Amino acid sequence: MTRPAPDAERTVPALQPVRLPEQRAVPAPRPRPDRAPDGNRSGNRLIGVDAARGVALLGIVAVHALVETTDDGVPTPSYLIFGGRSAALFALLAGVSFAFLTARARVRPGPDLAAAAASLATRAGMLMLVGLALSWTDPTIAALILPYYAVAFLLAIPLVAVPTRVLAPLAVLLCAGVPVLSHLVRPALPDPSLANPSLVEIVTDPGGALSELAVTGAYPAVLWVSYMAVGIVVGRLRLSSPRTALALLGGGAAVAVVATVTSMWLLGPGGGYAAIAAASPPALPASAPTIADAVAGYPDGVTPTTTWWWLATVAPHSGTPLDMLQTAGSALAVLGAALLLAGATHRVVAPVAGVLVRPLAAAGSMTLTFYVASILFMNSPLDVFDPVEGYLWQIGVALAAGTAWRRAVGRGPLETLVSAPAHAVRDRVRARTRDRVAPAGGPRSPIAAGRDRR
Structure with missing residues (x-):
C-alpha cells in the first residue's frame, strides 16, 4: 500500500456555508394592564385620587363660604350641588386611603392587622385632637x-380585615x-346640641357626646362609615386601569341618577311631601315657599323621625x-372622572387635563391643612369678603399655595403631623407582635418592619 508523501498536498473538502435557522422577530412585550407604556400609571392613579380630594375640598369650602338658602328659605344651587356630596367624597376617599395603607388587600389576623389597626387608630386620635382644638369656632x-x-x-378599622367579595355587598x-x-x-337618644364637639363636652357628658358623634350629629359616624366601606372596596380595585375609571364614572353616575329619580x-x-307636611309642625312648611324647598x-x-316618608328624601345631609x-x-363618578383626566x-x-388636574391634586394632597386653614380664616377678622369673593380667594390660595408647597416640600404640614405618629406606632x-410570635432564633418575617405588605 503506497502512502502519500508527508508533504504531499491533501485534498480538503470545500466548506459549505451553514444555514442558521431563520430568526423570527420577537414581538415587544405588551404593557401590563396596571402600567402605562411609560411606566407612569401608578403615579397617575395617585394624582387622580388627590385630584378628587381637591374637588372635595373646593366643594366643602363652598358649602361653608357660600350662602345655603335665600332670604325666603329656598336652598341655593351651590348648596344643592355641594351640600352632602363633598363630605361624602371626603369619606369615600378616606376609605380609598385605608386600602392604600393596607396594601390594597385584605389584612389577615396577625402582626399586619395589629399594626394596621394601631396605625389607623392613631390617625383617628390625631384627627380628634385637631378637631377638638377647633371647638371654639362658630358652628353656624x-x-x-x-x-x-x-x-x-x-x-x-375592622373592615380592612374583611375580604373584598364580602365587603362589597x-x-x-x-x-x-x-x-x-x-x-x-x-327617638330614644338625646337631642343633639349641633355645637362643635369640645373636650369639655366629652368629659362632662360622654354619653351625650358619643350619641351626637355617632348617631344624631351633623356627620353621624355610623352613617359615614358606609362611605368608607365603599372606598375600601374601590381602593382595592385596579384604579390605574381606564376601564375601572370608566366603570366608576358611569356606574356612579347611574346610581346617583336612579336614587334621585326614585x-x-x-x-x-x-x-311623600304631603305625608311629611302632615306629620311636621306648621313651622316646617312655612319656612319656605314650597314643602319641597x-x-x-x-x-x-x-x-326628623316623625314619619318614615323622610327616608325618601335625598336632601343634603339627610342621611x-x-x-x-x-x-x-356621585363620589364614585367624581373619582372616576379624576382618574380618567389624570x-x-x-x-x-x-x-x-394636566392644567386642570395638577393644581387640584396639589391642594388635594393636603386637604387637612387647607380645611383647617379655611375654618380659621372664616372665623377670623380677616374674612371681610362677600361670600362669592371670599370663596374665590380661598380656592385661589389653596390651588396656588398647594402647588408651590408640593413642589418645594411635599407632604402638607398637618398631614405630616397626623401620619408621622401613625407610622411610628x-x-x-x-x-413587637412579630418578635412575640417568632420562634426563638427563628427567621424573621420576610416583610420588613415599617413597610406595607405588597
Whole structure:
C-alpha cells in the first residue's frame, strides 16, 4: 500500500456555508394592564385620587363660604350641588386611603392587622385632637367634620380585615340599612346640641357626646362609615386601569341618577311631601315657599323621625338610604372622572387635563391643612369678603399655595403631623407582635418592619 508523501498536498473538502435557522422577530412585550407604556400609571392613579380630594375640598369650602338658602328659605344651587356630596367624597376617599395603607388587600389576623389597626387608630386620635382644638369656632359658619371622622375611622378599622367579595355587598347593605336603624333608635337618644364637639363636652357628658358623634350629629359616624366601606372596596380595585375609571364614572353616575329619580317619584306622585307636611309642625312648611324647598333645606345630618316618608328624601345631609346611595354614586363618578383626566394620553386632551388636574391634586394632597386653614380664616377678622369673593380667594390660595408647597416640600404640614405618629406606632406594633410570635432564633418575617405588605 503506497502512502502519500508527508508533504504531499491533501485534498480538503470545500466548506459549505451553514444555514442558521431563520430568526423570527420577537414581538415587544405588551404593557401590563396596571402600567402605562411609560411606566407612569401608578403615579397617575395617585394624582387622580388627590385630584378628587381637591374637588372635595373646593366643594366643602363652598358649602361653608357660600350662602345655603335665600332670604325666603329656598336652598341655593351651590348648596344643592355641594351640600352632602363633598363630605361624602371626603369619606369615600378616606376609605380609598385605608386600602392604600393596607396594601390594597385584605389584612389577615396577625402582626399586619395589629399594626394596621394601631396605625389607623392613631390617625383617628390625631384627627380628634385637631378637631377638638377647633371647638371654639362658630358652628353656624362651619360644622366641624373632623371629630365625626375620627369616630368613623375607629368604626371602619375592622373592615380592612374583611375580604373584598364580602365587603362589597356589605358596603351596599350599610348604605341602605344603617339609615333605617338610625331612624329607629334616634327617638330614644338625646337631642343633639349641633355645637362643635369640645373636650369639655366629652368629659362632662360622654354619653351625650358619643350619641351626637355617632348617631344624631351633623356627620353621624355610623352613617359615614358606609362611605368608607365603599372606598375600601374601590381602593382595592385596579384604579390605574381606564376601564375601572370608566366603570366608576358611569356606574356612579347611574346610581346617583336612579336614587334621585326614585326620590322625586316617592315624594311627589308617591305622596311623600304631603305625608311629611302632615306629620311636621306648621313651622316646617312655612319656612319656605314650597314643602319641597322646606324638605331640601331642613336636614342637618339626619332627618326628623316623625314619619318614615323622610327616608325618601335625598336632601343634603339627610342621611337617608337614597341620600347615601346618591352621594356615594356621585363620589364614585367624581373619582372616576379624576382618574380618567389624570391618565389622559391624547395629545390634545392630556395638556388640558394636566392644567386642570395638577393644581387640584396639589391642594388635594393636603386637604387637612387647607380645611383647617379655611375654618380659621372664616372665623377670623380677616374674612371681610362677600361670600362669592371670599370663596374665590380661598380656592385661589389653596390651588396656588398647594402647588408651590408640593413642589418645594411635599407632604402638607398637618398631614405630616397626623401620619408621622401613625407610622411610628405601626412600626413599633408590627415589630413587637412579630418578635412575640417568632420562634426563638427563628427567621424573621420576610416583610420588613415599617413597610406595607405588597
